Amino acid sequence: MFKPLELMGLLDDVRALRSTHWFPPIETVPEWIVYSLPDGMWLLSYMFAMEFIWNNDGKHIRIFFVWAMPAAIIAHEFSQLMGLASGTWDILDLTSYSIAIIIYLLTKKTIIMTQSMSLKLICSCIVAAVFVIGAASCTTSSLTSKYQQALDKQLQQNGASNSNQSPTSN
Template sequence: MNSRIKHFLFHILIPFLTGGLLYISFRSKSIRLFSWCETIGLANYISIIRSVINPYKESIPNWVYYSIPDGLWMYSFTSSYMMLWQKDIYYGKYWLSFPFVFGWGFELSQGLGIIQGTFDVIDLTVYILAVSFSILFFTIQNNQYEKQKNTI
């Protein structure tokens, strides 16, 4: 399998879908996402997923289903920028700030009561870790590629 396809699967698609699965499995059905899913005909599928996974909720720490989905989405978002800009990271670094600023801005807006939601320091920490891991992985990957290219 092509390395770009592997990176897309493991660093963008799987984290994105896993975050979504955690979100629909454990979050309150009063969240707007569930009405959207009902509108597009996914409510029955979500009910099946929830009936299988939700019984495990009591044995899972709250931060896993409240903070990890956002962190996985942040990781996926950052990884997509890293893949897109890996050849010209000088210009891409400005775009890399977008997911981080957006995530932190959203969380701080909740804390200030500007938008509805619950401010959580754990969310901010997960955002930092997600962005850092993505940048670290792709930077190491890119450096290894450059070393290989220069030795050939």
């Protein structure tokens, strides 16, 4: 994720920005913001992107591309609930997807159907900014924390099992 920033010479700036106190420590952020909100933001961004891309290519193809991902994501979430797909069912994930869909439905006529290209550009930039900020601030920190916890647990289990074993003497 950070390779393009490194190639543009912006990685040090991003690291400095991330080390400031603009964002609270990840431990103090509610779990739904860390784990579920980015999913909803991704979905909302996807839906608007597909609406912008396929807006002039006919109703049926636009509807297919806009709604294919939400349908697949919700089906996958329910498949997790029934044990048919890997992963963990989470009602908060489903809620974040539902909120993204509601926001899309409430705002699409105002934003997408306007003839003003400047309004479309402004709205596109806002959606993109929210997407990037949310994904970068939540996902990276949560994954690092999640993997670190799993690694710590594995190390503790291995340490406990190794200490219970008695060395054999030759």
